[in-house]
Amino acid sequence: MELAGAGDEGQIWVTAESQTAGKARRGRSWISKPGNLYASLLLIDPAPANLVHGLPLVTSVALHRALCELFPAADKDLKIKWPNDLLLRGKKLSGLLLEASTDAAGRRTVVVGCGVNCVHFPDNPLYPATSLEAEGFALPPVAVFLHFARAMAEMLNIWDRGRGIAKIRQDWLSRAKGVGEKVTARFDDYEISGRFEALDEDGYLILVEDTGQRHHISAADIFFGNSHPFRHKNV
Structure with a gap:
């Protein structure tokens, strides 16, 4: 800078x-x-x-x-x-x-x-x-x-x-790794699990829960399958 x-x-x-x-x-x-x-x-x-x-x-x-x-x-x-x-x-x-x-x-x-x-x-x-x-x-x-x-x-x-x-x-x-597969998006105090569907036009990760709810995620730690380090919490 x-x-x-x-x-x-x-x-x-x-x-x-x-x-x-x-x-x-x-x-x-x-x-x-x-x-x-x-x-x-x-x-x-x-x-x-x-x-x-x-x-x-x-x-x-x-x-x-x-x-x-x-x-x-x-x-x-x-x-x-x-x-x-x-x-x-x-x-x-x-x-x-x-x-x-x-x-x-x-x-x-x-x-x-x-x-x-x-x-x-x-x-x-x-x-x-x-x-x-x-x-x-x-x-x-x-x-x-x-x-x-x-x-x-x-x-x-x-x-x-x-x-x-x-x-x-x-x-x-x-x-990319994990497209079409189950992933967990970890935020500061909660997680969301679902299928990594694609990227949207802004490069956000599109995650679809089993309920069908869609999330466009701009920032999170992503873990594949059941590899995330703490218990899943729905939001």
């Missing part, structure tokens, strides 16, 4: 060997030891305000494509977990975080942050994690970054400032 405040025109990547204050979704911290990939992309006015919501889908598809290009053998085991985590053999491999703000000139700035567990991974009680190295896919972070940056540029072109969101959503669904 400091680069945007200084007048940078965007489309610039910043990478780090480690981070002292890495951030994850919902205010959580992100383990940031040397050996993993930590990269952020600054975008200036990437789309009209009502279409920026498509960027998480763009980014997760780009990272999935990049890793499948690097490791074709991982294709069938690499899935996107809504909204934008990547799972390798059912364990969390990467996380993405987007932050948006408006700079002093009135420009909408978006920072797309990405962390990939190349070597290290946290002992996460909420969801099992892994790394590329642990799964037999060792490669330096710089190699992962170069493929990711190229794939991101390609996907941004397809997205076309939001006009290509239908193609992005279709691509995302083809790479």
Whole structure:
């Protein structure tokens, strides 16, 4: 955001060997030891305000494509977990975080942050994690970054400032875990279980309860089958 405040025109990547204050979704911290990939992309006015919501889908598809290009053998085991985590053999491999703000000139700035567990991974009680190295896919972070940056540029072109969101959503669904299956959406103090039907036009997860009630979920922790960590509560 400091680069945007200084007048940078965007489309610039910043990478780090480690981070002292890495951030994850919902205010959580992100383990940031040397050996993993930590990269952020600054975008200036990437789309009209009502279409920026498509960027998480763009980014997760780009990272999935990049890793499948690097490791074709991982294709069938690499899935996107809504909204934008990547799972390798059912364990969390990467996380993405987007932050948006408006700079002093009135420009909408978006920072797309990405962390990939190349070597290290946290002992996460909420969801099992892994790394590329642990799964037999060792490669330096710089190699992962170069493929990711190229794939991101390609996907941004397809997205076309939001006009290509239908193609992005279709691509995302083809790479996602749990579509058509039972999932549980966990919020701060309750859960909802049902079938993961699809994504709506805003990228929200459509969950359909057994009663037929439909929910369009913008933010939650998603668990598959009966893997959620505490008792289900209907609302």
